[in-house]
Amino acid sequence: MSPIIILVQPQIAQNIGKVARAMLNCGLKELRLVRPGANHCHPDALALAAGADEVLQKATLFETVPEAISDLHQLYSTSTRHRDKIELQLTPKKAAGLFVKAIARGQKLGILFGPERSGLTNEDMVLCRGNITIPSNPEFSSLNLAQAVLVLAYEWYQASCAAPSVTLKYGATTLATQGELWGFLTQLEQELDQVDYFHVAHKKPKMLRTLHNIFSRIPLAAQEVRTLRGVVSDLVAKKRRR
Amino acid sequence: MSPIIILVQPQIAQNIGKVARAMLNCGLKELRLVRPGANHCHPDALALAAGADEVLQKATLFETVPEAISDLHQLYSTSTRHRDKIELQLTPKKAAGLFVKAIARGQKLGILFGPERSGLTNEDMVLCRGNITIPSNPEFSSLNLAQAVLVLAYEWYQASCAAPSVTLKYGATTLATQGELWGFLTQLEQELDQVDYFHVAHKKPKMLRTLHNIFSRIPLAAQEVRTLRGVVSDLVAKKRRR
Numbered sequence: 001m002s003p004i005i006i007l008v009q010p011q012i013a014q015n016i017g018k019v020a021r022a023m024l025n026c027g028l029k030e031l032r033l034v035r036p037g038a039n040h041c042h043p044d045a046l047a048l049a050a051g052a053d054e055v056l057q058k059a060t061l062f063e064t065v066p067e068a069i070s071d072l073h074q075l076y077s078t079s080t081r082h083r084d085k086i087e088l089q090l091t092p093k094k095a096a097g098l099f100v101k102a103i104a105r106g107q108k109l110g111i112l113f114g115p116e117r118s119g120l121t122n123e124d125m126v127l128c129r130g131n132i133t134i135p136s137n138p139e140f141s142s143l144n145l146a147q148a149v150l151v152l153a154y155e156w157y158q159a160s161c162a163a164p165s166v167t168l169k170y171g172a173t174t175l176a177t178q179g180e181l182w183g184f185l186t187q188l189e190q191e192l193d194q195v196d197y198f199h200v201a202h203k204k205p206k207m208l209r210t211l212h213n214i215f216s217r218i219p220l221a222a223q224e225v226r227t228l229r230g231v232v233s234d235l236v237a238k239k240r241r242r
Numbered sequence: 243m244s245p246i247i248i249l250v251q252p253q254i255a256q257n258i259g260k261v262a263r264a265m266l267n268c269g270l271k272e273l274r275l276v277r278p279g280a281n282h283c284h285p286d287a288l289a290l291a292a293g294a295d296e297v298l299q300k301a302t303l304f305e306t307v308p309e310a311i312s313d314l315h316q317l318y319s320t321s322t323r324h325r326d327k328i329e330l331q332l333t334p335k336k337a338a339g340l341f342v343k344a345i346a347r348g349q350k351l352g353i354l355f356g357p358e359r360s361g362l363t364n365e366d367m368v369l370c371r372g373n374i375t376i377p378s379n380p381e382f383s384s385l386n387l388a389q390a391v392l393v394l395a396y397e398w399y400q401a402s403c404a405a406p407s408v409t410l411k412y413g414a415t416t417l418a419t420q421g422e423l424w425g426f427l428t429q430l431e432q433e434l435d436q437v438d439y440f441h442v443a444h445k446k447p448k449m450l451r452t453l454h455n456i457f458s459r460i461p462l463a464a465q466e467v468r469t470l471r472g473v474v475s476d477l478v479a480k481k482r483r484r
Contacts, residue, residue: 022389027379052382084413086463093400094407134396135405137269140294147264147392150385154376154393158335163377165336171326221328 001103003156005149006032006068008124009115013038017048017056018146019113024052026153027161031059032068032110065112065124073107077128078148079120080141088130092152095132096159103160111152116145173223180225185212187229191236243345245398246272247391248310250366251357255280259290260388261355262297268395269403273301274310274352307354307366315349319370320390321362322383330372334394337374338401345402353394358387415465422467427454429471433478 005023010016016038020031033040040056049056062068069075076095090098099109112128114120125131134143134151143151168175189208198204215228247265252258258280262273275282282298291298304310311317318337332340341351354370356362367373376385376393385393410417431450440446457470 021386024382025378025385025389050384050386085411086413086415086466087411088461089409089411091400091405091407133405135399135403136267136396137399140266142292143267143392144263144292147267147389150389150392151396154378154396157377157379158333161377163333163375165333167331169327169329169331171328173328219330224328 001108002028002030002160003099003103003152004030004032004072004108004110005153006034006065006110006112007036007145008034008065008112008120009037010113010145011037011116013040013042013045014048015116015145016040016059017045017050017052019149020045020049020052020055020059022146022150023153024049024055025150026157028153028156029055029058031055032062033059034062034065034068036061037115065127069110069112069127071108072110074102075110075112075128077112077120077125077131078134078152079114079125079131080133080136080143081119085122085125087125087128089133090130092132092134092155093159095130095152096155099156100159113145113149168219170221173221176220176222176225180222181215181220184225184229184232185215188232191232194236243350244270244272244402245341245345245394246274246314246350246352247395248274248276248307248352248354249278249387250276250307250354250362251279252355252387253279253358255282255284255287256290257358257387258282258301259287259292259294259298261391262287262291262294262301264388264392265395266291266294266297267392268399270395270398271297271300273297274304275301276304276307276310278303279357307369311352311354311369313350314352316344317352317354317370319354319362319367319373320376320394321356321367321373322375322378322385323361327364327367329367329370331375332372334374334376334397335401337372337394338397341398342401355387355391410461412463412465415463418462418464418467422464423457423462426467426471426474427457430474433474436478 005019005028007016007019010019010033016033016036023029023031039045040059045056046053076090102109111132112120112124114124132152134148136143188211192198198207247261247270249258249261252261252275258275258278265271265273281287282301287298288295318332344351353374354362354366356366374394376390378385430453434440440449
């Protein structure tokens with residue numbers, strides 16, 4: 001179960017298509033349309049959906065907002081217009097966190113988006129638990145309909161399918177052990193000794209620390225350590241051949 | 243200072259315009275283009291920029307990626323294609339947090355986006371500190387160029403201009419005091435006493451608790467409390483008039 005996107009009187013078929021694409025990108029599949037001014041299965045909509053046809057084909061149509069929301073437990077609006085209205089304002093991230101918890105408790109949630117030009121009416125807004133405001137540049141804050149849907153859907157996906165925030169991907173290899181790294185550092189030191197790199201004896205410890213520090217700060221893969229060993233061997237071999 | 247968006251060989255003027263709009267929505271202003279296949283000041287680009295003309299007009303052009311990034315301290319790629327490459331993968335949110343810290347230390351950062359169809363080459367990817375992966379539906383994960391820029395720019399804006407995640411906006415009024423709320427609850431109780439609502443005496447405390455609980459859970463504004471008082475007064479007055 002995931003939040004339901006409800007577009008009130010969307011006017012442009014392409015926008016409905018773009019919304020479907022943004023939804024499916026983030027795993028949202030249920031779209032409701034209240035008195036759309038365009039056919040959501042028009043080729044223009046399908047073209048911009050870029051493959052998210054199922055979202056458009058399964059979209060349901062309603063005459064009024066109250067009919068479109070009657071089975072929902074919680075409804076949120078999205079509006080950037082300033083209104084003289086008492087309302088709870090949430091960031092998309094905060095809202096997404098609430099959605100995950102409410103859905104885990106078996107609730108059905110909807111997010112209401114107004115027509116492209118005019119936005120939601122006050123009559124629609126007062127049916128909502130709160131208004132989700134996308135933080136943006138106060139001097140240039142107008143997102144288009146599909147961009148706004150994407151931000152909310154993206155935060156939903158983040159909150160519901162928490163991915164690790166950082167991963168080091170090694171492909172076919174693995175993180176080098178400290179032993180493997182030490183093997184390389186020792187090889188490097190020996191070869192540098194051979195070429196008299198540490199010619200001022202008392203400076204050697206500090207110079208060595210500098211080198212150790214460089215390579216220890218990178219989370220090197222085993223394969224990369226082998227590459228570095230090969231680089232040093234080859235540099236030396238070529239030097240000796242000369 | 244904010245991250246610099248670098249588009250490598252973007253092919254469609256409208257996409258460059260949409261990128262400019264998404265950037266300015268989130269306060270990003272510096273756009274660099276490497277061998278663009280379209281004129282970024284073409285009317286098609288300006289139309290889709292929807293007012294973000296300054297981003298397009300100030301965009302700078304480069305022949306190669308190394309030239310476009312030479313003054314940067316850190317560079318990140320954005321690619322969804324699986325590569326057999328050792329790389330640090332970050333979510334947009336994690337990356338944005340790192341960007342804020344690095345910029346506070348005076349570093350210049352760039353984010354690299356590849357051409358619409360083919361994406362970044364491996365040659366470009368290996369110049370990057372890490373790859374930012376937008377978490378999305380694994381069965382339908384392709385975001386378009388401007389949508390990808392929007393997600394990263396949105397996270398940057400969130401991280402750099404942390405807005406409070408929930409706000410209750412009262413407009414011209416203020417949060418009701420507990421005294422104001424209690425005044426209403428007392429009025430309600432008195433009027434209900436008058437109409438013998440609590441006719442089973444020993445149940446009154448529980449019935450009253452239920453009512454108190456309902457109104458105490460809503461963060462009511464002072465004006466709303468006055469509205470509720472008026473509602474009760476008028477209901478009673480009309481009843482008395484009958």
